[in-house]
Amino acid sequence: MSLAEAKAAARRVAQAARAAAHAAGQAGGQAGGQGAGQGAAADHLAAVLAPHAGRVLAGYMPMRTEIDPVPALARHRGPLCLPVVTAPAAPLAFRAWRPGAPLVPGAFGTLVPAAGDWLVPGVLVVPLLAFDRRGYRLGYGGGFYDRTLQALRAGGAVRAIGFAFAAQELPEVPTDATDQPLDLIVTERGALVPQP
Numbered sequence: 001m002s003l004a005e006a007k008a009a010a011r012r013v014a015q016a017a018r019a020a021a022h023a024a025g026q027a028g029g030q031a032g033g034q035g036a037g038q039g040a041a042a043d044h045l046a047a048v049l050a051p052h053a054g055r056v057l058a059g060y061m062p063m064r065t066e067i068d069p070v071p072a073l074a075r076h077r078g079p080l081c082l083p084v085v086t087a088p089a090a091p092l093a094f095r096a097w098r099p100g101a102p103l104v105p106g107a108f109g110t111l112v113p114a115a116g117d118w119l120v121p122g123v124l125v126v127p128l129l130a131f132d133r134r135g136y137r138l139g140y141g142g143g144f145y146d147r148t149l150q151a152l153r154a155g156g157a158v159r160a161i162g163f164a165f166a167a168q169e170l171p172e173v174p175t176d177a178t179d180q181p182l183d184l185i186v187t188e189r190g191a192l193v194p195q196p
C-alpha cells in the first residue's frame with residue numbers, strides 16, 4: 001500500500017470514529033451531540049490555554065463533526081484569530097476574530113472572518129481527523145497545517161495544540177517527511193504530551 005493509500009484508509013477510519021464520538025457527545029457534553037465540545041474537553045483545552053494569556057491564539061470554526069473549540073477560545077485573554085485558505089498549497093493566513101463576530105463562507109466549506117487584521121499566531125488549536133501518541137496528525141489532505149506550522153516554526157516559537165475526541169486516536173498515523181508534529185493533544189480525557 002502506498003503512503004497516499006495508507007493516508008486515505010486512515011482518513012476513512014478516523015472520519016467514522018469522529019462522527020460516532022460526535023454523535024455520542026463524548027466531549028463531556030450532553031448525550032445527543034448538541035453538548036459535544038462544551039464540557040470536559042473544553043475545560044481541558046481552556047486549562048491548557050490559560051498560561052498563554054496575552055499571546056495571539058488561532059482556533060478554528062468547527063466543520064462537519066469536528067470537536068468545538070469555541071467555548072474554550074472564548075475564555076482566552078488575548079487576541080483570537082481563525083484560519084483562512086488564501087491559495088492551494090500555501091500556508092494558512094489568520095484573521096482576527098471574536099466569538100460572535102461575522103463570518104463569511106471561505107474555501108473548502110470553511111467559515112472565515114468577514115473582516116479583521118491579519119495576525120501571526122503564537123499558539124494554534126489545530127483541527128484533525130486522526131492523531132497518534134507521537135503527536136502526528138492527519139487532516140483533510142490539503143497539507144495546510146503542515147505548511148503553516150513549518151513556516152511559523154521557521155520564524156520562532158509556536159505551540160501547536162491538537163484538539164480531538166479521544167476516539168480519533170490511531171496506533172500510528174501514516175506520515176511523510178513534510179508532516180509537522182503537534183506539541184500537545186487535548187481530548188475529553190485531558191492533555192496528552194506526545195512521546196516520539
Ligand SMILES: Nc1nc2c(c(=O)[nH]1)N(C=O)[C@@H](CNc1ccc(C(=O)N[C@@H](CCC(=O)O)C(=O)O)cc1)CN2
Binds near residue numbers: 139
Ligand atoms: N474547521 C476547520 N477549519 C479549517 C481546516 C480544518 O481542517 N477544519 N483546515 C485544514 O486544513 C483549513 C481548510 N482546509 C480544508 C481542506 C479540505 C477540506 C475538505 O473538505 N476536503 C475534502 C476533499 C476536497 C477535495 O479533494 O476536493 C474532503 O476531505 O472530503 C476542508 C478544509 C483551514 N480551516
Ligand SMILES: Nc1ncnc2c1ncn2[C@@H]1O[C@H](COP(=O)(O)OP(=O)(O)OP(=O)(O)O)[C@@H](O)[C@H]1O
Binds near residue numbers: 144146147178
Ligand atoms: N511544507 C510543505 N511543503 C511542501 N509540501 C507539503 C508541505 N506540507 C505538506 N505538504 C504536502 O501536502 C500534501 C498533503 O499533506 P497531508 O496529507 O499531510 O495533509 P493533512 O495534514 O492531512 O492536511 P491539513 O494539514 O490541511 O489538515 C502532501 O502531498 C504533502 O507532502
